[in-house]
Amino acid sequence: MPGGRLSHQERVDIAAGLAGGLGYAEIARQLQRPTSTISREVARNGGAGGYRADHAHYATASRARRRRTASASADVRPVDPRRDYVERFAAMMVDGGLPRMASRVLALLYTSDSRTLTAAELVRELRVSPASISKAIGYLERVGMVHREPDPVRRLQHYVIADDVWLKAWEVSARTNHNWAQTAAEGIELLGPDTPAGERLMHMAEFFERLSEEMSGGSGFQDCLAVLAVVSSTVDIRAVARTLGWPVSRVADVLDYAVKNSGQDRAEHAAGETAVGEA
Secondary structure (H helix, E strand, C coil): CCCCCCCHHHHHHHHHHHHCCCCHHHHHHHHCCCHHHHHHHHHHCCHHHHCCHHHHHHHHHHHHHHHHHHHHHHHCCCCCHHHHHHHHHHHHHHHCCCCHHHHHHHHHHHHCCCCEEEHHHHHHHHCCCHHHHHHHHHHHHHCCCEEEEECCCCCCEEEEECCCHHHHHHHHHHHHHHHHHHHHHHHHHHHCCCCHHHHHHHHHHHHHHHHHHHHHCHHHHHHHHHHHHHHCCCCCHHHHHHHHCCCHHHHHHHHHHHHHHHHHHHHHHHHHHHHHHHC
């Protein structure tokens, strides 16, 4: 069959034709094969004066086996435990609601010894396009989980994980739940609370609003932060640590968190009052 592999019988016919003084074109016409097929077959297997059908057939089969073995070896890459862990780490974050590429970038940054990588390093390690990295970094920067720092020597940007990265991740989840609740509330207003769809949306809004409040701590939690922020300048950290049986560093971290977040809450509250006053 033209285009298929030569059979053993065809090779016997080629050997017979060569022995009978036939040219490549005539042998090709008799076998209904391209002349180039016959010429390559003969050239690979001893030439017109040394062509032997059996030898040519077995040599061709041997070459095919070597190619298949080489191809299979190239496809099998050694297992990299670290790369496998990064992908499993990223998959866990995807299950938690983080975009897939952003999760892969964050997992790689977090497991890097330096906790900082350039865009080129991220592209090489994750084997994706620069555009994919740029989009993922843009998202992580918007939610405050990653920031960039310029290289002091080269014209490069280094991407660094935020110190409170998991708090940021928790806040993203809380905002997502709040957005679900808001979307449900819009549906209730559009469809009406007395409709079957409106009733389902009401249950949805209540569920996600409650979940969002629990994740963000609710108003009581914010009150606790405000109190802690006020007393943080006068409290005896070592005494508190002894009472709780905590390391001093843990108490210091809690107070620092309280100062930061209560300050942000007060600023947002003030901005809200200003907006109401202007209205």
